[in-house]
Amino acid sequence: MPHQCTNCGRGFEDGSQEMLSGCPNCGGNKFQFRPEGADNSPPTDTEPPEPPEPPGGNSTVAKTVGKTAATVRDIVGGTDEPSVGADQPETADSQIAAGPTDTEDAAQASARGEVVSPDELPDHTPEGDHQFEPAGADAAASESSADDTRDRPDLKELREELNNQFESVKVVAPGQYELNLMELYDREEYIVALEEDGRYSIQVPEPIQE
Amino acid sequence: MGLLTNLKDSISRAASTLFSEEDPKRIGIYGPPNAGKTTLANRIARDWTGDAVGPESHVPHETRRARRKENVEIERDGKKVTIDIVDTPGVTTKVDYTEFLEHDMEKDDAVRRSREATEGVAEAMHWLREDVDGVIYVLDSSTDPFTQVNTMLIGIIESQDLPVLILANKIDLEDSSVQRIRNAYPQHETIPLSALEGDNMDEVYDKIAEYFG
Structure with missing residues (x-):
């Protein structure tokens, strides 16, 4: 089973x-290349450093990658191919492409050399005009997921940024606050109102107002 | 016109306060939540002015804005001491709305209370920085006084060289231990009292006159 779905673990023949x-099975579109002879332990065992990051949520690496990807996307103007690389530099997809094969069976040869016929594809597939189409689909998926992660942690990021700037009050969650009394005492200006999304209104000392 | 008159009044009041030789000292009543600060402020205000300062409650953070009672004249041995009392919100390092849910409060109200309490603490800390001339530090003598908040606040007050009076409140409670507070802050005089019952208030007023007169 040279290819394995990273989601449900279903195996596929090379060139399938x-x-x-x-x-x-599951609609997943990330697959891991598993050459013959490689051990068949679950994918998480073989790639321990990568998968644990996204669930961490606030991994700076993930954020940086997400931001870079977004920037690249903005510059390139929505071209698929660069974002494949930018979004998913370490996914198994690249391994599929890069996977070394010494022997090539008929399926592989066919996958390499022929264009898949529309009959072989399920109905819902969008124009199966390119055999690397799933990689494109993958890119679209990762783009949208990159957008999601970009949008959702935005608030988190904002909150964190504010917390770093105003260490005097940490907004843990709406209605839950941690206060740094020393910092509150030391500051010239003081907080007069806490608003939604971790924003503050502060009373600025007069010399600054003028 | 009313606005202008008010403005003029407040300016002349401010000017007279500024230049008067006998400005009332502004005394901040500080301490952790539920130590009995408002009960004490009300007791003092009622005893000497007949008015109260604000509502008291067993729910923490009832006081979420500093409340002031000006020109409280306390008479001791034929001498008059005039102070402004500032009742401040209980100082704490964490405010969590879930704490209020236990007191039969709706979530929205609890979240709002929590936010206001946090603003109140910020305000109280700011007042401590430049707006008080002395501090009455109120502790609940039935609880452990040796907390981060108490140590930090008393440290700040000491660093400001502000006169501070430590009051061991709630001596009417069974678990009360004044000695525990004396042990925690031996560098300060600790006066026992029950603001709720009015116990030992005479000594409290003596000390207020002595410290802030």
């Missing part, structure tokens, strides 16, 4: 066209 439109 089934996976071109996503895993038939």
